[in-house]
Amino acid sequence: MTPNSSAIDVPAPAQPAEAAAQPIIAIAVRDLVHRYQDRIALNGVSFDVRPAELFGLLGPNGSGKTTLFRILSTLMVPTSGSAMIAGLDAVRQPGALRRHIGVVFQAQSVDPKLTAYENLWHQGHLYGLRGPELKQRITEILTRVGLLDRRADRVETFSGGMQRRIELAKGLLHHPEVLLLDEPTTGLDPGARRDLWQYLQILRDQERVSVIVTTHLMEEAERCDRLAILNEGNLVALGTPETLTREIGGDVILFEARDPQTLADRIRTKFHVDATVMDNHVRLEIENGHRFVPDVVEAFPGEIQSLSVSKPTLEDVFIHRTGHRFWSEDAQPATESAKKKAQKH
Numbered sequence: 174m175t176p177n178s179s180a181i182d183v184p185a186p187a188q189p190a191e192a193a194a195q196p197i198i199a200i201a202v203r204d205l206v207h208r209y210q211d212r213i214a215l216n217g218v219s220f221d222v223r224p225a226e227l228f229g230l231l232g233p234n235g236s237g238k239t240t241l242f243r244i245l246s247t248l249m250v251p252t253s254g255s256a257m258i259a260g261l262d263a264v265r266q267p268g269a270l271r272r273h274i275g276v277v278f279q280a281q282s283v284d285p286k287l288t289a290y291e292n293l294w295h296q297g298h299l300y301g302l303r304g305p306e307l308k309q310r311i312t313e314i315l316t317r318v319g320l321l322d323r324r325a326d327r328v329e330t331f332s333g334g335m336q337r338r339i340e341l342a343k344g345l346l347h348h349p350e351v352l353l354l355d356e357p358t359t360g361l362d363p364g365a366r367r368d369l370w371q372y373l374q375i376l377r378d379q380e381r382v383s384v385i386v387t388t389h390l391m392e393e394a395e396r397c398d399r400l401a402i403l404n405e406g407n408l409v410a411l412g413t414p415e416t417l418t419r420e421i422g423g424d425v426i427l428f429e430a431r432d433p434q435t436l437a438d439r440i441r442t443k444f445h446v447d448a449t450v451m452d453n454h455v456r457l458e459i460e461n462g463h464r465f466v467p468d469v470v471e472a473f474p475g476e477i478q479s480l481s482v483s484k485p486t487l488e489d490v491f492i493h494r495t496g497h498r499f500w501s502e503d504a505q506p507a508t509e510s511a512k513k514k515a516q517k518h
Contacts (some may be wrong), residue, residue: 198257199224199351199383200245205254207240214240215251216406222351222399225381227373229397231388231487233499236403238387242355245385246276259350272300275344279356283339285329289320292328292339293346300347314342318372334365341372351383352376358393370396391487391499402491409494414487421485421493424462428455428469429479436476443472451498458485458493 200222207215215237222228230238243249245256247267256263261270283292290311297307315321318338323331328339337357344352354373358366370393376382377398386397394400395414402410402417410417430436437448437455444465448457459465462482470477491499 197224198222199226199259200228200385201255201257202241202245203255203257205241205244205256206252207237207244207249208252213406215244215254217254218401218403218406218408219254220401220408220411222383222385224350224383225377227377227384227386227396227398229386229388229394229400230403231391231394231400232403233389235405237406238403239355241403242353242385242387246274246353247271272347273350275347275349275352277340277344277352277354277357279359281336281340283328283336283343285336286327288325288327289315289331289339289342290324293342296343296346302347310346314346317345318342332365333361334368337361337365337369338372341369345376345382349382351385354384354386356387356389358388358390366393389499394487400487402487402494404491404495410490417490418485418487421458421489423458423460423485425483425485425489426457426459426462426466427481428457428477429453430455430476431478432476436473439473440469444468449496451492456492458489 198221203219205215205218218241230241232238244251244263247263247270250264258270259273261273263270293311302310312321315324318341320335320338328336358369373384377384388394399413401408428436433450433453433455437450440446440448440455446457446459448455466480466482488499
């Protein structure tokens with residue numbers, strides 16, 4: 174099938190107020206579909222990324238985020254749909270586009286036997302940088318990632334966090350407008366993870382780089398300005414972490430019981446609320462959960478072994494939209510209501 178790669182025209186607003194409503198788009202993904210033989214990896218995914226935005230692609234293994242990353246980084250051609258980055262088509266203009274993007278893959282791409290400076294020297298040559306211009310840029314980027322004093326050291330002597338910073342330096346050497354990172358904190362200790370995310374925020378705020386990060390970690394997704402949450406190739410949620418968690422509009426209650434299915438049925442019948450069974454717990458989303466809990470305990474004495482009341486998290490957003498947990502082996506929605514929510518969104 175021939176990819177549909179037509180550009181998306183963004184009209185220029187006439188008034189400042191319209192500019193706020195129609196921001197300039199750094200990345201425009203439209204109806205991306207990709208199939209591996211009989212399996213659909215992406216099923217009509219669409220979203221925009223704004224300039225100087227830290228954007229997250231969140232999803233469990235098999236959700237489609239790696240396929241999407243490979244399409245955006247020009248390593249794969251979609252079955253259909255389009256991806257425009259910095260006004261260039263990822264399918265029709267991959268060569269030109271590569272000069273506008275930096276890519277940091279999950280797997281290591283630095284040569285551990287070369288020094289930090291040598292790794293960047295060879296990377297610069299790939300982008301046509303030479304002589305004094307390249308030397309100056311290497312000095313600038315090593316200073317930016319805090320490794321100028323280690324420029325003459327072999328990368329194999331670096332810690333995991335320092336090696337990841339060299340990966341970032343390679344991706345940023347040619348002044349890209351967009352930086353794509355695939356699971357960038359894999360293998361890093363908590364301190365190195367924190368340092369990496371602080372640096373990504375500096376890139377966004379000071380250098381106005383648009384950053385796309387794929388992750389399966391909720392705590393990292395919460396650091397993003399906006400998120401696209403993927404499940405089995407579908408875009409199931411899109412927005413800021415705060416907006417997405419606020420949509421649940423209440424508390425999340427978990428009841429542990431000897432017979433959770435029976436308890437869920439009885440709660441639905443008596444209180445007319447949606448109760449599902451998940452991991453042998455009865456789960457509810459409800460306003461003022463602390464007030465609802467005593468009514469349930471009083472209505473069903475002796476049936477509840479333990480309970481918890483918490484504010485919604487991104488994990489709860491995923492459950493709300495799909496009907497199953499983020500890492501569930503069984504990805505089928507738990508109830509008919511969950512199916513309707515997934516279809517609606």
